Amino acid sequence: MTKRTRSLLSIVALLCLAAGGVFAQEADSFKARFSKLSKSKAGTFKVSARPGEEVPEATLNLAFGPGSTISVSRGNAAPKAMLEETDIVSVVNRNLRAVKFCYCKALKSDPEFEGQAIVGMKIKTTGKVEKVSIEPEDMAEHKFGKCLGPRVAKWRFPRFTGSKEDGLTVKSIGYEFPLEFNQAE
Numbered sequence: 001m002t003k004r005t006r007s008l009l010s011i012v013a014l015l016c017l018a019a020g021g022v023f024a025q026e027a028d029s030f031k032a033r034f035s036k037l038s039k040s041k042a043g044t045f046k047v048s049a050r051p052g053e054e055v056p057e058a059t060l061n062l063a064f065g066p067g068s069t070i071s072v073s074r075g076n077a078a079p080k081a082m083l084e085e086t087d088i089v090s091v092v093n094r095n096l097r098a099v100k101f102c103y104c105k106a107l108k109s110d111p112e113f114e115g116q117a118i119v120g121m122k123i124k125t126t127g128k129v130e131k132v133s134i135e136p137e138d139m140a141e142h143k144f145g146k147c148l149g150p151r152v153a154k155w156r157f158p159r160f161t162g163s164k165e166d167g168l169t170v171k172s173i174g175y176e177f178p179l180e181f182n183q184a185e
Helices: 003-038 085-094 096-109 137-141 143-152
Strands: 045-049 115-124 129-135 172-183
Touching: 003 115, 003 172, 045 096, 085 096, 085 172, 096 143, 096 172, 115 143, 129 137, 129 143, 137 143
Parallel strands: 045 172
Antiparallel strands: 115 129, 115 172
8 A cells, every 4th residue: 555545544534534433423412402491491302203194194083072162363363573482382383283294104115213303394474384394404304304395385373473572573473382293112
């Protein structure tokens, strides 16, 4: 082996070590953020399913029975200045069925699939989701992430004006939530 070849191999080895360090830092950063988000009031959203379980995509969980009350709003109430975490958590909870649908699809091709993710959203004042991100990147690129991203983009949140206490107005807000999914026992 020539001196030049040894030098090139040394450089390649150093680059591999550096890349491994970068990936380790990203993994540590994800774990720290996931842990921090999990400790919020909303906690971690959990979804479980059995391999082979079918979850129809377009189903509603409505129950009517004795004592049920249904309220109808015409939508002319003034929008809030800003969305509160409870407003966002309510919408996420209502849409966990879409998460389970994607998880069941992923389990069909990978029966051992489970894990954790952070789902980020940018919510416009109209209540529409402008942008969705899923971390870590390998989860975003997985069949699960590719199924979930477009569905989260269709979620609708309450309208808000974007008026902040300091007099500034925002056009959108960001929100991240931790998501944990595993096989039902």
